[in-house]
Amino acid sequence: MRKGKLIIFSAPSGSGKTTIVRHLLKTFPQQIEFSISATSRPKRGVEEHGKDYHYLSPEEFKKKIEAGEFLEWEEVYPGTYYGTLKSEVQKIWDKGKFVIFDIDVEGGLNLKSQFKEKALAIFVMPPSIKILEERLHSRSTDSPESIARRVAKAEKELKTAELFDAFILNEILEDAFEKAERHVSEFMK
DSSP states (O other): OOOOOEEEOOSSTTTTTTHHOOOHHHHHHHTTTEEOOOESSSTTOOOOOOTTTTEEOOHHHHHHTTTTOOOEEEEETTEEEEEEEEHHHHHHHHOOOEEEEEEEHHHHHHHHHGGGEEEEEEEESSOOOOHHHHHHHHHHHSHHHHHHHHHHHHHHHGGGGGGGGGEEEEHHHHHHHHHHHHHHHHOOO
């Protein structure tokens, strides 16, 4: 697998990493392309297969793990897998682009440890756990149990911020966009 460079955005769910990554894709369309992750979880709302995620059954996911088709993968919650397909990343590198990820904290750290200086890993920090919880509620995509699970996970994930190359506090979105643009453009030089 020919190796290019990776840009990794990780954060607790509801921190705004997806919003920041979408902004960067519009800002640098010629240089970066989004890596679509695979998951065994069901679609939420208007999500589309091949656009938001590659949706696989848990059985299909396990077969791809056994076949060594993932760069990284994890069972985030019991029976719910997420991972990065090697083929997805290689397809983007073959176009001569940087691969950008919107990935959970453990997956982001896993990629950073594999790719070292060829990866820029940025942690997106929510202003507070309370605001994070409010954002998750306002999405109206998760059950109260799911939100409670995500908040508990976020409290642990926040302790890993110092393991990343940089962190962005997402309190004022425009400021977060500006910091993300600066980090990414410096890394791409």
